[in-house]
């Protein structure tokens with residue numbers, strides 16, 4: 431559905447020189463600073479995917495999204511959406527795209543929310559009956575009713591984000607590009623937005639590419655993550671295999687009824703990091719062994735009562751890959 435091939439974007443900005451006759455000199459020779467924001471990125475996205483596009487600040491995420499949506503032209507390489515270039519066939523492609531930039535609203539600041547929808551409907555040539563039906567559905571899913579008549583500038587951040595999502599979906603696109611849609615929201619608002627995005631993907635089959643610094647967004651929503659760092663692709667795959675690849679240990683807490691007898695050595699490479707009265711904490715690397723095999727060993731050391739497993743912290747996993 432989306433193919434990105436050897437995509438590059440280099441920004442050229444004029445160097446600010448200091449000293450005398452600067453203006454005169456720059457008339458004859460202009461020096462530029464080059465910034466390779468995206469360097470040779472390739473990936474494909476299938477229909478129905480829910481992908482987290484993540485990376486540290488300045489990694490090149492927004493620049494990629496801007497090229498995917500046709501706002502920016504690549505320096506080289508190509509983007510194809512449903513077989514068409516968003517740069518060359520902008521009109522045809524944007525019909526299939528819904529875009530939300532969390533930091534910037536596409537709604538008209540001083541107008542009531544519903545007026546923005548009227549303008550967008552006219553721009554996309556959506557018939558009145560279709561507009562009313564879609565708005566009705568979106569109103570129900572996103573709870574827009576309470577602020578339809580309120581000017582956008584008076585909305586809370588959570589309300590504005592819901593209003594923006596509805597605006598991006600009004601023309602019923604099948605692909606959504608979301609750049610930080612939960613930024614600055616409180617826990618409740620984040621939960622609402624996540625629930626909505628999950629419904630869009632699972633029940634309505636929308637394909638979603640999500641950029642976020644919130645690792646809970648990623649863990650709760652994305653089947654696959656693409657990691658970009660310094661403009662280059664660092665990882666593309668499932669969260670589970672990312673965890674495995676980074677190889678942080680799973681922490682397992684085992685409780686015993688009564689005494690535990692820990693032998694001097696055992697045959698598997700797991701470590702005991704804490705030992706208390708009837709309790710063991712074990713670090714077990716899933717790359718090296720199955721947790722079940724470790725449990726088989728420790729169950730022989732006493733009368734096992736309970737097992738509690740903690741997967742490696744996802745923030746920590748991501749931190750490792752950003753380094």
Ligand SMILES: Nc1ncnc2c1ncn2[C@@H]1O[C@H](COP(=O)(O)OP(=O)(O)OP(=O)(O)O)[C@@H](O)[C@H]1O
Nearest residue numbers: 441443465467485486487488489490491492493494
């Ligand atoms: N119009 C521009 N002109 C010059 N440099 C730019 C321009 N837009 C972005 N850059 C630079 O390109 C790099 C990538 O920026 P981009 O906004 O794509 O990063 P990002 O991954 O979205 O970061 P963040 O998480 O902070 O939003 C940065 O170094 C940025 O300063």
